[in-house]
Amino acid sequence: MTPEDGDAILRDYFAPWIQDLGLRVEEVGERHAVVRLPWSEALTRAGGGLCGQAMMAAADTATVVAVSSARGGFVPMTTVQQSTTFQRPVTGKDLLVHVRITKLGKTLAFSEITLTPDGATDPAAQASTVYAILG
Amino acid sequence: MTPEDGDAILRDYFAPWIQDLGLRVEEVGERHAVVRLPWSEALTRAGGGLCGQAMMAAADTATVVAVSSARGGFVPMTTVQQSTTFQRPVTGKDLLVHVRITKLGKTLAFSEITLTPDGATDPAAQASTVYAILG
């Protein structure tokens, strides 16, 4: 899979409301993916920071790209569980969403996701996801 | 607080992308809130089900309404942690988001959230949230 294949997955399988996030696949690999969430006023809550809901949505969505990449192409899958911690506010920066698959089983996949503002080293948020693979 | 006050919170403090969900406050109380997520094609992923990202966003957003109601009005707060399990697909139905505050401390609030399709008894998803209260 290439980043372009990842972008095609974002375009083909996700809700219009998720398309509105403008996510772009930067990198895909055997056990990881990097997705960019561009900074946007539309995602900004009172106070000027990126809303946490967009971070959770980006983490979930990026996992689908990473699991697809690990499987060599899109497979039907569904989120079983997501846990997210919110650690630092994000203002005026794209967010880079790094997904690392820690276990790719036949029916369950596990990922760790780090969300870091572009150019920063400390994460804004961390997430873990469990996916059921249906195909 | 009244449901109208809750709707005003949704309008005044959330990102435009969250406004797009069309959430409406149905009920507020001393330790709970009920928020409706109207069914919408814009929130529908491939396969025709409501996207899980909208469920997570609705749970998070509804918690702000519930904590505000418990405090008698909006106070600045920020999500610390959210855990969500996805249990059943939702198709063609509004989702009712019931938030129950289980602990309202001075600096931390804890909630349990059940997301149930309108008219159903079994939940589509369950969530827990931890919020830091800043004001």
Next chain:
Amino acid sequence: MTPEDGDAILRDYFAPWIQDLGLRVEEVGERHAVVRLPWSEALTRAGGGLCGQAMMAAADTATVVAVSSARGGFVPMTTVQQSTTFQRPVTGKDLLVHVRITKLGKTLAFSEITLTPDGATDPAAQASTVYAILG
């Protein structure tokens, strides 16, 4: 299944270190179970409160009893995910662990667990568990 059957499951399938908790099944039903964690100095951390690790262990263990009860008897299963929030200290009281199965699928079971000191109404902790059913 009876509470005695639940106690037999605790005795037959759990590690000696878990037996040391002294858990006792109080109630089992079609979609729930109640397990008692007796107060014990051995579970007390510096400061005199019940250690959180015992609460997590009790929530996990009680889920096995509840899923077994829902299935009419013990079936092999394994924890996939557990999320726990710690809300109030517990001192000098047994802890009642109420498990409610919210979804019993063929391969995955989902539960919500409330841990409340005996005689209290506010929870000390809340947990959610996802189990993979292997048999």
Next chain:
Amino acid sequence: MTPEDGDAILRDYFAPWIQDLGLRVEEVGERHAVVRLPWSEALTRAGGGLCGQAMMAAADTATVVAVSSARGGFVPMTTVQQSTTFQRPVTGKDLLVHVRITKLGKTLAFSEITLTPDGATDPAAQASTVYAILG
């Protein structure tokens, strides 16, 4: 702080039932700690694998060592939230518990924990913890 200081924290602040785990601090640093959970039959469930409850307890306990190390010594703290995923069974091996502090705030600390059998590369479990720092 040295590993010996970490061992002293384990001895001084934890419940006798946690002492029974036999945890030993291998490494402490400015933002991390490594703790060893020795293999023991007492922690073995039916089927011969290490019980998940011991993994959750080890992750929680090791976080206290890591936060203390990051603060230069023990400070009173309490777990707010822990999320754990269970990915692979462990049999006959010590478990190495690597804690990485991703945010050390004045009142909240966030950690990511990876639990890996000694000599293995793939994790048995992953966890995230949120702690409230009281001192």
